[in-house]
Amino acid sequence: MFALLIVVGVLGAWEGFWRAQGFRPSIEDDMPLWHLARSRVSKETRIVFVGSSRIQLGLHPDVVTEETGMVPVNLSIDGNPPYPVLKDLAHDPDFSGLVICSILPRWLAEKTSEDDRASKWVRKYYTRTPLSGIDARLSLWVQRTFVFRYPGLGPEKLEKQFQKGDRPRPAYAPMRPDRFREARFTPENIPKMLASRIKLERGAMENTEQISPREFQERLASLDADVQKIRQRGGDVVFIRMPSSGVIRDLEAAAWPRERYWDVLAGSVSATAIHFEDYDGLRDFQCADGSHLDVDQAREFTLQLLKLLPPLKENRE
Amino acid sequence: MVFNSLTFLLFFGLVLVFSRLRISWTGKKMGLVCFSYLFYAAWNPPFVILLWISTLIDWIAGNRIWTSRGSFQRRFYLILSLAVNLGLLGFFKYGNFLLDNFIAALSWFNIAYHPLRPDIVLPVGISFYTFQSMSYTIDIYRGRMKPWDSSVDFALYVTFFPQLVAGPIVRAVDFLPQCVVPKTGSARQMLWGGILLVTGLFEKVFLADTLLAPVSDAVFTNTGQTGFVDAWMGTLAFSAQIFFDFAGYSTCAVGAALCLGFILPDNFRFPYGALGFSDFWQRWHISLSSWLRDYLYIPLGGNRIGSVRTYGNLMLTMLIGGLWHGASWRFVVWGGLHGAFLVMERFMKRKWGPVSSGHRILMPFILALTTYLLIVVTWVFFRAQNFSEAFVVLYQMFHFNASGVLGQGDIVTVAAVSVCLFGFHFAMRNRSYEDLVSGTPVGIRAFGLALMLIILSLTPGDDRAFIYFQF
Numbered sequence: 003m004f005a006l007l008i009v010v011g012v013l014g015a016w017e018g019f020w021r022a023q024g025f026r027p028s029i030e031d032d033m034p035l036w037h038l039a040r041s042r043v044s045k046e047t048r049i050v051f052v053g054s055s056r057i058q059l060g061l062h063p064d065v066v067t068e069e070t071g072m073v074p075v076n077l078s079i080d081g082n083p084p085y086p087v088l089k090d091l092a093h094d095p096d097f098s099g100l101v102i103c104s105i106l107p108r109w110l111a112e113k114t115s116e117d118d119r120a121s122k123w124v125r126k127y128y129t130r131t132p133l134s135g136i137d138a139r140l141s142l143w144v145q146r147t148f149v150f151r152y153p154g155l156g157p158e159k160l161e162k163q164f165q166k167g168d169r170p171r172p173a174y175a176p177m178r179p180d181r182f183r184e185a186r187f188t189p190e191n192i193p194k195m196l197a198s199r200i201k202l203e204r205g206a207m208e209n210t211e212q213i214s215p216r217e218f219q220e221r222l223a224s225l226d227a228d229v230q231k232i233r234q235r236g237g238d239v240v241f242i243r244m245p246s247s248g249v250i251r252d253l254e255a256a257a258w259p260r261e262r263y264w265d266v267l268a269g270s271v272s273a274t275a276i277h278f279e280d281y282d283g284l285r286d287f288q289c290a291d292g293s294h295l296d297v298d299q300a301r302e303f304t305l306q307l308l309k310l311l312p313p314l315k316e317n318r319e
Numbered sequence: 320m321v322f323n324s325l326t327f328l329l330f331f332g333l334v335l336v337f338s339r340l341r342i343s344w345t346g347k348k349m350g351l352v353c354f355s356y357l358f359y360a361a362w363n364p365p366f367v368i369l370l371w372i373s374t375l376i377d378w379i380a381g382n383r384i385w386t387s388r389g390s391f392q393r394r395f396y397l398i399l400s401l402a403v404n405l406g407l408l409g410f411f412k413y414g415n416f417l418l419d420n421f422i423a424a425l426s427w428f429n430i431a432y433h434p435l436r437p438d439i440v441l442p443v444g445i446s447f448y449t450f451q452s453m454s455y456t457i458d459i460y461r462g463r464m465k466p467w468d469s470s471v472d473f474a475l476y477v478t479f480f481p482q483l484v485a486g487p488i489v490r491a492v493d494f495l496p497q498c499v500v501p502k503t504g505s506a507r508q509m510l511w512g513g514i515l516l517v518t519g520l521f522e523k524v525f526l527a528d529t530l531l532a533p534v535s536d537a538v539f540t541n542t543g544q545t546g547f548v549d550a551w552m553g554t555l556a557f558s559a560q561i562f563f564d565f566a567g568y569s570t571c572a573v574g575a576a577l578c579l580g581f582i583l584p585d586n587f588r589f590p591y592g593a594l595g596f597s598d599f600w601q602r603w604h605i606s607l608s609s610w611l612r613d614y615l616y617i618p619l620g621g622n623r624i625g626s627v628r629t630y631g632n633l634m635l636t637m638l639i640g641g642l643w644h645g646a647s648w649r650f651v652v653w654g655g656l657h658g659a660f661l662v663m664e665r666f667m668k669r670k671w672g673p674v675s676s677g678h679r680i681l682m683p684f685i686l687a688l689t690t691y692l693l694i695v696v697t698w699v700f701f702r703a704q705n706f707s708e709a710f711v712v713l714y715q716m717f718h719f720n721a722s723g724v725l726g727q728g729d730i731v732t733v734a735a736v737s738v739c740l741f742g743f744h745f746a747m748r749n750r751s752y753e754d755l756v757s758g759t760p761v762g763i764r765a766f767g768l769a770l771m772l773i774i775l776s777l778t779p780g781d782d783r784a785f786i787y788f789q790f
Contacts, residue, residue, distance in 0.1 A: 004762075008769035013776055030779055129440075133326050140325035156779050158529050164730050243515045 013150055020149045028176040029145045031080060031154040031183075032122050036257040039181055040127050040154035041135060042075050045096050052084045052091070053104025056244035059175055059185045060295040061102065065304040074102075076181040082120035083109040085225070088239070090124045092228035098235040100311070104244050107258035110218070110267060114209040142179055175294070184297040195291040200249055203293075207257040218263075222270040229273045239273040239309060245284065245303070250292030276310060282311065307316035320361035322516075323524050330358065335504075338579050340410075344501035344691040348471050351479070351579070358480035359444070359599035367441040367618035369407055373452045374477045376403045376670050381459045381466040381473075391458060398511035404449040412428070412446065412684065414439050416646030435511030441766035444484030446643060450610055452477050455491040457614055464492050481575040485568045487586040491566075502580030514756065514768060515574025521771040522567030525778050530736060534729045539702055542711040546722040555737045558695045558704045562591065562740070563602070588751070594674075594686045596660040599694060602748075611640050628670065632667070634658040644701070649709065649753035653700040660693060687745050 011067055014087050031034065041048060049072050051057050058078040066074045077087050084103050115121070145151045153159075154170055163170055174195065175185035187195070214220065229239045245262055246254055260277070268275035278284040283306030287299050320327050336356050338347060360367050371781070387393045409417075425432045455476070467473050476494045498721025504512060532719060538545050545553065571585035578582045586606050593599035600608040616636040622629040641654015674686055688772035696716070703709035712764045747755065756764060 005765040005768040005772065008765065009772045010775070012769070016777070131320075131362050133320060133365065137324050137326045144325070150777055151779065153779055155777065156529070157525070158775055159778055162728065172415050207325070 004041045014121045015285065017148060017150050020152065020155060023172075025147050025152055025155070025170075025172050027149055028152055028173055029142065029179060031077045031177050031181065033126060034134060034141060035179075035181065036077065036079065036123050037127050037130055037134060038138045038142070038202070039075055039077055040090075043077070043091070043094065043097055045098070046074055047097060048072045050089045050091060050097070050099060050101050051076045051104075052101055053077050053242075053244070054079040054082055054084070054106065054109075054185070055292060056246075057102070057104035057242070058107065058181065059297075060104075060212040060244050060300050061182075061298040062297070062301055062304045063180055063182050065301050069305070070306050077121060078104065078181070079120045082118050083112070083114050084111075084120070085114060085221075086118075086120040086124045088225070088228050090127075092231040095235070097232070100237060101232060101239045102242060102311075103239055104242050105264075105267070107243070107254045107260070107263055108210065110207055110221070110263040111210075111212050111258045113213050113217075124169065140197070146179065167242075179236075185294055186298070187296050192290050196249075198264040199291045199293050200253070203250055203253045218266075222235075222267060225267070226271045226273075229271055234274070239271075241267065241271065241273055241275040242307070243275075243277040243279075245278040245287045245289060245295065246293050247287070247289045248292045250289070274311075276307070279305070281310065283307075320358050322575070323520055324570065330354075331578075333512070335578060336371070338503055345469075345471060347501070348475050348498060352471065352474045353481040355475070355478040355483060359483060359670075360480065362443045363440070363483075369411075369442055370447065370448065372407065373404060373449060374474050376400060377452045377456050377477070378470055378473050380456045384456060384459050386464045397456060397460045400453060400688045404453045408445055409448050411439055411442055413646045426747055432603050447488055448477055448483060448487045450607075451490075453484055454488075454610065454614060458491060467491070467495050469498065479576070479581070481572040481581075482583055483753065485565070485572070485788035486604070487569055487572065487584050488610050489606065493584060497581055504578045504580045508577050508580060511753075512574040512577030515570050517578065517768060517771050517775070518574075518752075519567040519570030519576075521569065521775055522563040522595055525579045525771075526736070526772050527567060528559045529778055530621070530732060531556045531563065534725065534733050535702060536558055537724055537729070539704070539708065539712070541724050542703075542708050542715075544722065544724050545715055546720040547715055547722045548730060549725050549732055550712050552725055554702070554712065554716065555699045557734050558591075559733070559740050561698065561701070562587075585751070589747045590688055590743040591691050591741050592746070592748035593690050594748075595664050595690055596657060596693075597664060599690060600657075601683075606638070606642070611636050611643075615639060626665075630662045630665065631663050637661065641781055649700045649703065649706065652706075653697055656697045656700070660697075684745065687748075688741070691741050715726060 049066060049070075051061055051063075051074055055078070058076060058080060061074075061076075063074045063076065066072060077091075079087065084105060088101060088103055091101055108188070145153075149155070154163075160170060171191070174185040174187060176193050177183050223254060232239055260279075264275070264277055268277070277285075278287070284303065287295055287303060289295060291301075320330060334351070337350050337354070340347070356367050356370070358399070359370060377400050380396040383396040384393050387396065393738065418434065418436065422434070422737040424433050440675075455473075457462075459466055467476075472495055473491075475498060476489070477489055479494070482489055535553050535557035538549050538556070542737075566587040571581045573585065584606060586604060588602040589604035590599055593602050616632055618630055619635065620634040621632060635658075637654045637658030638651055639654070641650045641652070642651070672683060696713070699709050699712050699716075703712060759767075
């Protein structure tokens with residue numbers, strides 16, 4: 003009993019301390035949560051977002067719901083190519099909705115691996131246990147309720163931060179249960195985030211293994227086959243190049259030129275391909291970290307994008 | 320369902336409430352059997368059928384062995400039990416391994432054979448419950464016990480959820496008599512069981528998964544870029560990880576059973592403080608090593624038929640013990656290394672006698688440290704994904720190369736955990752965890768328990784399964 007009193011007292015104080023520091027409950031972007039989202043894809047699902055963090059932060063699901071009455075499912079996976087998830091949806095006989103698939107320039111050029119997170123999460127979705135959904139929901143409830151379960155405040159993460167001389171700060175893009183991340187950049191976090199983004203992009207340019215022209219053609223053919231499968235069931239796919247700006251955009255343009263990758267994709271697949279540079283409403287967004295939209299920009303961007311999607315317009319009418 | 324999940328917390332709460340209901344003891348035991356099936360079905364519902372097969376066949380075989388008069392009939396039912404249990408194990412666990420080796424053997428003779436590779440999913444815990452169930456029929460065959468008269472008790476023995484998927488492998492003679500008298504965990508048992516559950520979860524969630532697994536993963540997935548320090552730290556990290564992972568599971572199992580009033584045997588007794596390999600195997604996965612001793616090593620002749628046969632029996636037992644861990648030659652090599660060390664130890668003891676214990680601390684310390692380091696080296700084959708990865712790590716462990724992937728923080732963490740783990744096991748090797756806890760003042764005990772609970776509450780954990788689930 004004494005031990006339980008200590009536990010309740012310490013956890014209460016811990017919770018209060020971090021709340022006073024501005025932390026609010028947030029959710030870990032992990033496989034069980036993704037599986038929960040994936041299990042929501044059914045015959046009734048009309049819109050699914052696929053891609054990486056750019057679409058996770060850049061397409062606002064509330065705007066889609068307000069404008070179309072549909073609730074999108076977000077299956078994007080941070081830092082991972084969209085191919086395994088798109089293929090999975092293409093092979094799901096129940097799914098006949100619209101996939102908005104974000105493709106970064108580097109994903110078109112880079113070798114992918116069966117060991118990446120996206121492939122693993124898709125694979126494990128089919129071997130998940132019957133109770134995994136209940137466990138994910140329970141875990142979600144705990145994370146939404148208590149700050150002490152905040153993903154960055156675990157003992158080992160705190161220890162690593164203190165080793166680096168950093169102070170824990172609330173995440174700039176906390177996760178919502180629907181897997182949308184509301185990014186709020188502040189003047190304090192922008193320089194550090196931009197620097198780390200540039201480092202990341204340079205690392206990707208230097209270290210990733212590029213595919214050969216033949217493999218690139220095979221990749222496009224595989225993407226088109228996935229598009230065809232979804233279309234045969236009455237669904238559709240829209241590929242989108244989400245905005246980047248400043249140094250990041252320059253680096254991307256230098257490493258993976260649009261003419262060599264994106265334009266070839268747009269010309270090869272039977273799906274609509276939207277590049278942000280080609281549309282008035284999409285081209286002027288300035289990303290604070292060079293790579294991601296903040297929550298207000300995400301609202302505006304989503305609104306502008308919806309105007310370019312004919313099937314949804316029809317539905318709205 | 321795993322112990323380190325919120326669903327288990329709910330499930331166990333329900334079981335505890337059920338165990339306190341005012342219903343008959345038989346009703347409670349039937350309820351526990353149903354809860355155990357539910358626990359197992361949480362992984363893959365159809366595999367419950369395998370549990371039913373094992374239970375039914377061994378129940379029938381046990382009774383028939385006892386009632387049959389002729390030795391042929393008795394032997395027939397024993398073989399039936401072994402064939403069904405080992406058949407299930409062979410098909411689900413070793414099917415693909417056998418096929419791969421068959422194909423490889425044919426290719427030696429330039430015969431190309433490309434059969435369809437069956438997509439076999441390994442039922443969790445099959446190595447544990449088949450061994451447990453088989454020991455019942457073997458014991459009856461040997462006349463060590465009579466068939467039990469209650470099929471509900473026997474079903475509970477095979478399926479009792481705390482030990483169902485990763486042991487300890489309980490003997491019928493130890494478990495079934497506990498089913499006679501009605502049981503509800505007493506306040507003391509609940510308290511001690513709760514302490515064991517929290518300790519086991521702390522070992523698994525914080526020490527194994529959070530502190531150590533990322534380091535061993537970083538080393539064993541980047542073997543091309545690692546150096547001398549990394550290789551040692553990665554292997555030491557895995558040595559501690561597998562202990563905390565498996566001992567954590569066993570501690571949870573013993574604790575959960577105790578909360579319900581059942582006593583399961585200890586599976587670990589401070590193994591890294593062992594003085595030699597034979598001592599190690601009396602401390603590590605005790606329920607498996609004693610199973611192999613009683614049902615394999617001794618029937619092979621044990622140490623009763625000359626030293627050469629003894630060495631052979633030891634090697635064979637350890638090779639099979641290695642293969643029990645997984646369908647891969649790496650596990651066979653791991654078992655073979657332990658067998659070789661056991662043979663060498665036995666040979667040295669015969670030639671020069673036991674190590675002099677002239678110095679009470681120093682000699683045992685040197686012996687324990689040597690044993691620990693050799694055990695650490697053997698874990699390389701257990702952790703590596705293939706032989707080439709294992710040989711790269713071994714090469715790096717014995718050739719100085721300054722390159723590395725681990726940060727200073729990781730190195731300090733692993734070094735500190737390894738020194739503490741070895742020192743603690745060495746100091747505790749003649750005591751038990753219960754001795755330690757009961758000899759500690761109540762205030763410190765409460766503080767320690769609270770600290771573990773707080774760290775557990777703050778640690779997000781991950782989706783890492785218990786390592787021994789794959790066996």
